[in-house]
Amino acid sequence: MTTGIITPVGRETGTGTGTERALRAYRYWTLRYRRTWRGTVVISVANPLLFLIAMGLGLGRLISPDSAVLGGVDYLAFFAPGMLAAASMQNGIIEAAFPVSWSRRPGGAYPVAAGTPLEPEDILHGHLLFMTVRVALSAAAFLLVMVAFGAARSPLVWLTLLAATLTGMAFALPAAAWAVTLTDVGPVTGIFKWVVMPLYLFSGTFFAVEQLPDALRPVVYVTPLWHGVDLCRTLSLGTATWPTSLAHVAYLSALVTAGYLLARRNYRRNLYA
Amino acid sequence: MSSAHLIVLRHLWVLRHGRPWNLVVNGIFEPFLYLLSVGIGIGQLVDGGATGGDASRYAAFVAPALLATSAMNSAVNETTSNVWWRVRFDKLYDAIVTTPMRTGDIAVGEIAASVLRSTLSATCFLLVITALGMVHSWWAVLAVPAAVLIAFAFSAAGLAAATYIDEPHHHQYLQLCMLPMFLFATTFYPLSVYPTAVQALVAALPLYQSIELLRGLTTGQLGVGMLGAVAYLVAMGVGGTWLAVRRLSGMLLT
Numbered sequence: 001m002t003t004g005i006i007t008p009v010g011r012e013t014g015t016g017t018g019t020e021r022a023l024r025a026y027r028y029w030t031l032r033y034r035r036t037w038r039g040t041v042v043i044s045v046a047n048p049l050l051f052l053i054a055m056g057l058g059l060g061r062l063i064s065p066d067s068a069v070l071g072g073v074d075y076l077a078f079f080a081p082g083m084l085a086a087a088s089m090q091n092g093i094i095e096a097a098f099p100v101s102w103s104r105r106p107g108g109a110y111p112v113a114a115g116t117p118l119e120p121e122d123i124l125h126g127h128l129l130f131m132t133v134r135v136a137l138s139a140a141a142f143l144l145v146m147v148a149f150g151a152a153r154s155p156l157v158w159l160t161l162l163a164a165t166l167t168g169m170a171f172a173l174p175a176a177a178w179a180v181t182l183t184d185v186g187p188v189t190g191i192f193k194w195v196v197m198p199l200y201l202f203s204g205t206f207f208a209v210e211q212l213p214d215a216l217r218p219v220v221y222v223t224p225l226w227h228g229v230d231l232c233r234t235l236s237l238g239t240a241t242w243p244t245s246l247a248h249v250a251y252l253s254a255l256v257t258a259g260y261l262l263a264r265r266n267y268r269r270n271l272y273a
Numbered sequence: 274m275s276s277a278h279l280i281v282l283r284h285l286w287v288l289r290h291g292r293p294w295n296l297v298v299n300g301i302f303e304p305f306l307y308l309l310s311v312g313i314g315i316g317q318l319v320d321g322g323a324t325g326g327d328a329s330r331y332a333a334f335v336a337p338a339l340l341a342t343s344a345m346n347s348a349v350n351e352t353t354s355n356v357w358w359r360v361r362f363d364k365l366y367d368a369i370v371t372t373p374m375r376t377g378d379i380a381v382g383e384i385a386a387s388v389l390r391s392t393l394s395a396t397c398f399l400l401v402i403t404a405l406g407m408v409h410s411w412w413a414v415l416a417v418p419a420a421v422l423i424a425f426a427f428s429a430a431g432l433a434a435a436t437y438i439d440e441p442h443h444h445q446y447l448q449l450c451m452l453p454m455f456l457f458a459t460t461f462y463p464l465s466v467y468p469t470a471v472q473a474l475v476a477a478l479p480l481y482q483s484i485e486l487l488r489g490l491t492t493g494q495l496g497v498g499m500l501g502a503v504a505y506l507v508a509m510g511v512g513g514t515w516l517a518v519r520r521l522s523g524m525l526l527t
Contacts, residue, residue, distance in 0.1 A: 036442065038442065038445075039441075039442030039445040042445040042446065042448065042449050043445060043448065046449060047448075047452060050452055050453055050456055051456065053456075054453075054456035054457055054461070055456075055461070058456075058457070058461065058462055058466055058467075059315065059319075059461050059462055061462070061466050062318075062319045062462050062466070063318045063319055067318060069317070069318070070318070075318070193299070193302060193303070197302075197303060197306055198306060201306050201307065201309070201310035202306075202309075202310060206310055206311075206314055206315055207310075207314030207315055207317070207318060208314075211314050211317050211318075212314075
C-alpha cells in the first residue's frame with residue numbers, strides 16, 4: 001500500500017519485529033562492552049574472588065569447621081554461595097543503575113536510540129538482555145572458582161547459576177526503573193552506600209541470620225538478598241527443599257516482574273518526554 | 274612563601290556550599306557497618322586462638338584495622354578521584370598555575386586538604402569505637418596523630434598515582450590495589466594465619482604497617498615494630514609528595 005513519501009515509522013513498517021529491534025539495542029551494548037570489559041572484570045569478578053579467598057580461606061582458619069550455627073559445614077562452604085548471591089546483587093545494580101541513568105541524559109544512548117524506529121520497550125529489552133548476560137557471566141566465573149576451591153557440597157550447585165542471575169536481576173530491574181527517572185547520576189552512588197553495603201553485610205552472607213538478635217531477624221527475612229543467599233546456599237550445600245526454594249524463587253521473580261512493569265512505564269514516560 | 278594553604282581554603286570554601294556533616298557520615302558509615310557485621314556476626318564464629326575467643330575481643334581486634342582502612346580509603350579517594358576530576362574536567366590547576374602558586378604548592382595543598390578530611394573522619398570513627406568499648410588503652414590518644422600520619426602517607430601516594438591515571442577505568446586498577454590490601458593486611462585475622470613466605474609480603478604492605486601502628490595504640494600492646502611503621506609511613510609520604518610534585522610539574526607545563 002502506498003501512502004505517499006512520508007511513511008510512518010514503527011511497528012507497521014519494515015523495521016523488523018520487536019525482537020529484532022531489541023536485539024539491535026542489545027548489539028549496541030555488546031559493541032560498547034568490547035572496549036570497556038577490562039575494568040568490569042576487576043569489579044565484578046576479581047572483587048568477589050578476593051573476598052572468597054580472604055574470608056573463606058583466611059578467616060575460615062579461625063572458625064571451627066563444624067560450627068553448628070553454620071549448619072555443620074566449614075566456613076568456606078558456608079560463605080562462598082552467600083558471596084555469589086551478594087556479588088550478583090552488586091553486579092545487577094552496577095549494570096543497571098549507572099549505565100541507565102547515564103544513557104538517559106540528553107545526547108545519551110537512550111534519547112538517540114529513541115529517535116530511531118526503536119520503541120522505549122525495545123531499548124529496555126535490549127539493555128535488559130545485556131544486563132542478564134553480564135550478571136550471568138560474572139556468576140559463572142565465580143561459580144567455577146567456587147567449585148574449584150571445593151566449596152560446593154552438592155551437584156545442585158550448578159543451579160546456583162540460575163539462582164544468582166535471578167538474584168542479580170531482582171535488583172537490576174527495580175534499579176533500572178528508578179535510574180531512568182533520574183536527571184543526574186549523583187543519587188546512584190548513594191544506593192551503594194545506603195542499600196548495597198548494608199545488605200551485603202547483614203543478609204546472612206558473612207554469618208548466619210540466626211546469630212542476629214531476635215528483633216532484627218524478620219527485617220533480614222524481608223530483604224531480597226537474604227532470599228538469594230539462602231537459595232544459593234541451600235542449593236550449594238544440597239539442603240534445598242522444594243517449598244523454601246520455590247518461595248525464594250517466587251519472591252525474587254515478583255521483584256523482577258514488578259521492576260519490569262515499572263521500568264516499562266518509566267522508560268516510555270522518560271524517553272518520550 | 275608557600276601558598277599551599279590556599280588550596281585547603283579553596284576546598285573548605287567549596288565545601289561550605291555542601292553539607293559538611295556529610296563528610297563525617299560518609300567517612301564512618303562504611304567502617305561502622307563492617308564493625309557491626311564483624312562484631313555481631315563473625316566475632317561469634319571465631320573460636321579462640323590468636324585473638325582470644327569471644328566476640329568483643331575479636332571486635333576490638335578488627336576495630337583499629339577498620340580505622341586504618343577508613344583513613345586509607347578517604348585519603349586515596351580524595352587525592353585520586355577528586356584530584357583527577359579537577360585536573361581533567363574542571364581544569365582547576367591550569368588556572369592556578371598562571372598565578373604565583375607553584376605546582377609544589379598545589380601538591381602540598383591537595384595533600385593537606387586530604388589529610389584534614391581523612392583525619393576528621395578517622396577521629397570520629399575513633400570516638401565511635403571508644404564509645405563501643407573497643408579501645409583498651411590510653412595510648413589510643415596517640416591514634417589521632419597516627420591517623421594523620423597514615424592519611425599523609427596515603428594521600429601523597431594517591432596524588433602520585435593520580436598523575437598516572439589517563440582513563441576513567443584506570444581507577445578500577447587502583448581499587449584492585451586497595452581492596453586486596455583491605456582484605457589481606459591482617460584486618461580480619463593475624464599475620465600468623467599466613468605461610469611464612471606470604472607473611473613477609475603482607476608485612477611489606479603500607480596498610481599492614483598502618484594497622485600495626487593503630488592496633489598497638491588501641492590495645493596498648495606497644496612494640497619496636499611500631500617505630501618501624503612510623504618510619505615506613507613517613508618515607509612513603511615524603512616519597513609520594515616528591516613524585517607527585519615532579520609529575521604534576523610535567524603535566525601542568527610549568
